[in-house]
Amino acid sequence: xxxxxxxxxKRMSAKEAVERFVSDGDSVVIANCLYGTPYxxxxxxxxxxxxxxxxxxxxxxxxxxxxxxxxxxxxxxxxYNFRVAGERIETVLERALRRGEVxxxxxxxxxxxxxxxxxxxxxxxxxxxxxIRESDVYRVxxxxxxxxxxxxxxxxxxxxxxxxxxxxxxVAILHVQRADKSGNAxxxxxxxxxxxxCLASSRIIVSCEQIVDRDTIMRSPHLTIVPSFRVxxxxxxxxxxxxxELLGFYDYDMIxxxxxxxxxxxxxxxxxxxxxxxxGVADRREYLQHYADRFGLRYLQELRAKPYPSxxxxxxxxxxxxxxxxxxxxxxxxxRDEFLRALEEKGGFVNG
Amino acid sequence: MAEVKYTEAxxxxxxxxxxxEDGDIVVIGQGIPMAAGVLAxxxxxxxxxxxxxxxxxxxxxxxxxxxxxxxxxxxxYMYSCDMIDVFATIVNRGLVDVTFLxxxxxxxxxxxxxxxxxxxxxxxxxxxxxxxxxxxFGYARKxxxxxxGGKFVEKVDYVSSPGYLEGYDAREKAGFPPGSGPKxxxxxxxxxRFHPESREIYLAGVFPGHTVEEIKAEVPWDLMVAxxxxxxxxxxxxxxxLIREFAPEIAAGRKLQLxxxxxxxxxxxSSRAP
Numbered sequence: 315x316x317x318x319x320x321x322x323x324k325r326m327s328a329k330e331a332v333e334r335f336v337s338d339g340d341s342v343v344i345a346n347c348l349y350g351t352p353y354x355x356x357x358x359x360x361x362x363x364x365x366x367x368x369x370x371x372x373x374x375x376x377x378x379x380x381x382x383x384x385x386x387x388x389x390x391x392x393x394y395n396f397r398v399a400g401e402r403i404e405t406v407l408e409r410a411l412r413r414g415e416v417x418x419x420x421x422x423x424x425x426x427x428x429x430x431x432x433x434x435x436x437x438x439x440x441x442x443x444x445x446i447r448e449s450d451v452y453r454v455x456x457x458x459x460x461x462x463x464x465x466x467x468x469x470x471x472x473x474x475x476x477x478x479x480x481x482x483x484x485v486a487i488l489h490v491q492r493a494d495k496s497g498n499a500x501x502x503x504x505x506x507x508x509x510x511x512c513l514a515s516s517r518i519i520v521s522c523e524q525i526v527d528r529d530t531i532m533r534s535p536h537l538t539i540v541p542s543f544r545v546x547x548x549x550x551x552x553x554x555x556x557x558x559e560l561l562g563f564y565d566y567d568m569i570x571x572x573x574x575x576x577x578x579x580x581x582x583x584x585x586x587x588x589x590x591x592x593x594g595v596a597d598r599r600e601y602l603q604h605y606a607d608r609f610g611l612r613y614l615q616e617l618r619a620k621p622y623p624s625x626x627x628x629x630x631x632x633x634x635x636x637x638x639x640x641x642x643x644x645x646x647x648x649x650r651d652e653f654l655r656a657l658e659e660k661g662g663f664v665n666g
Numbered sequence: 667m668a669e670v671k672y673t674e675a676x677x678x679x680x681x682x683x684x685x686x687e688d689g690d691i692v693v694i695g696q697g698i699p700m701a702a703g704v705l706a707x708x709x710x711x712x713x714x715x716x717x718x719x720x721x722x723x724x725x726x727x728x729x730x731x732x733x734x735x736x737x738x739x740x741x742x743y744m745y746s747c748d749m750i751d752v753f754a755t756i757v758n759r760g761l762v763d764v765t766f767l768x769x770x771x772x773x774x775x776x777x778x779x780x781x782x783x784x785x786x787x788x789x790x791x792x793x794x795x796x797x798x799x800x801x802x803f804g805y806a807r808k809x810x811x812x813x814x815g816g817k818f819v820e821k822v823d824y825v826s827s828p829g830y831l832e833g834y835d836a837r838e839k840a841g842f843p844p845g846s847g848p849k850x851x852x853x854x855x856x857x858x859r860f861h862p863e864s865r866e867i868y869l870a871g872v873f874p875g876h877t878v879e880e881i882k883a884e885v886p887w888d889l890m891v892a893x894x895x896x897x898x899x900x901x902x903x904x905x906x907x908l909i910r911e912f913a914p915e916i917a918a919g920r921k922l923q924l925x926x927x928x929x930x931x932x933x934x935x936s937s938r939a940p
């Protein structure tokens with residue numbers, strides 16, 4: 315069920331947003347993929363100890379590992395998850411799978427996102443490129459058994475078409491460059507799954523680098539990836555996607571990620587990383603403070619984007635109103651008084 | 667003139683780049699494939715369009731991106747769309763001329779595994795997953811594979827991306843676009859192509875300094891070898907300079923890259939804030 319979120323001001327902390335809108339057992343989609351990853355929201359979900367989540371993972375680097383280390387995820391629909399080392403190193407995902415803590419259903423990038431696209435459009439299923447039928451992505455099923463792929467006959471050509479089921483996650487978490495306080499969220503750069511992941515979901519939590527005024531949104535509607543009436547919470551969170559990158563703000567922090575991967579090679583190391591960077595800080599501000607204390611701010615400064623602004627699209631028009639400065643109608647060549655008289659004379663009014 | 671020194675990755679990149687023709691629409695993943703695409707665009711194929719499934723179309727990377735959704739590697743790009751747009755309106759419409767993919771496991775008919783080694787449930791290792799590969803591999807006019815650390819196997823443990831299935835016309839019968847499929851595999855020692863009828867992979871050429879015997883020893887069946895082996899040229903000075911300018915990490919290769927970057931990482935990790 316979709317809910318309209320019409321409050322004018324939905325600003326709140328990440329803590330409040332997760333408390334109010336993410337529950338144990340929810341299905342959650344991470345609505346950025348590789349780029350602009352909503353780490354601040356992900357870390358807050360972990361800190362609040364959410365359990366039993368079903369996570370739609372388009373493609374990730376270390377965020378799924380962190381959610382697994384937090385014990386948050388029981389089911390994972392996944393197309394891609396980065397691994398840094400070879401067979402000798404057991405990854406966080408492998409450990410969780412071997413212990414039966416998580417189940418994985420493997421999709422390809424397209425078939426995973428097509429489920430969300432169908433869900434976003436309110437369709438029960440959607441055709442995908444049928445070649446997937448010849449792969450084990452199609453044949454091997456786990457917890458989606460019987461619901462993973464289907465096949466229908468095209469009513470027009472008789473061709474057998476592979477379809478995926480429309481999916482509507484409970485929550486989408488999205489990070490963007492800017493949003494207004496009511497949740498009109500503007501994203502640019504790698505758009506990947508963001509639009510479909512959000513629009514498929516019942517609730518959308520947006521974190522952003524900057525809250526901007528409504529006029530900024532009205533002048534650049536082409537950048538709005540999700541409209542405010544779908545968004546239930548807006549969290550202002552500078553560096554909210556660190557260590558991933560976001561155009562106009564920062565590059566990825568390779569060194570910081572290396573730190574995670576080096577530590578996560580062992581179970582104790584992974585736990586220590588989580589204690590230091592997730593549980594050991596109350597929020598994103600403390601995380602950044604800790605980063606500054608630990609490494610100095612200059613490493614963050616090296617990542618800062620240099621400006622390369624888009625040429626503004628001119629949303630200007632003549633600005634012509636229905637009535638000109640002499641109170642003449644452009645279309646009728648009548649003054650407002652003449653127009654009212656005409657309505658009277660020609661029986662335009664219905665109540666005498 | 668003294669012969670230019672080159673790395674294992676550089677000779678692959680330089681040769682793989684020649685698979686791109688000027689004007690091609692090219693879908694590319696991270697690593698060696700990206701380096702090959704950028705090299706092609708900088709040399710013989712200035713009009714090729716490089717895109718990734720992240721919806722970054724017409725990128726002109728000036729440094730090696732960490733992943734396929736990294737727009738900080740390019741100063742703008744020509745078309746910003748999303749993953750549905752890329753797969754449905756570009757890949758599915760048959761507009762992709764070349765796709766480059768890395769190999770985890772591959773069998774004699776070019777079926778590929780990038781998901782899991784061993785039994786699916788009782789696995790030896792989970793790889794990164796299918797990602798965009800099944801559809802790129804399925805629907806691009808030509809798939810170029812690069813293989814470093816990948817393995818030839820009799821049967822892949824998991825078919826992430828179907829190649830020629832059981833060989834001969836099995837791929838066409840299964841409904842893939844006519845003429846699509848893997849065309850060439852660049853390994854560290856040589857290049858492999860697929861027989862026009864049986865679709866079985868064969869050794870087509872050997873890189874300088876390597877032998878047919880060496881390569882056959884890495885393949886668990888009696889590998890077919892072309893009667894006239896192609897001479898694979900070493901990279902030119904211009905090529906290695908371009909590759910190193912763009913992506914010294916790729917030139918170094920994964921192992922050496924790690925070794926060379928560890929001192930900087932350790933230095934930062936051990937430093938206290940000033």
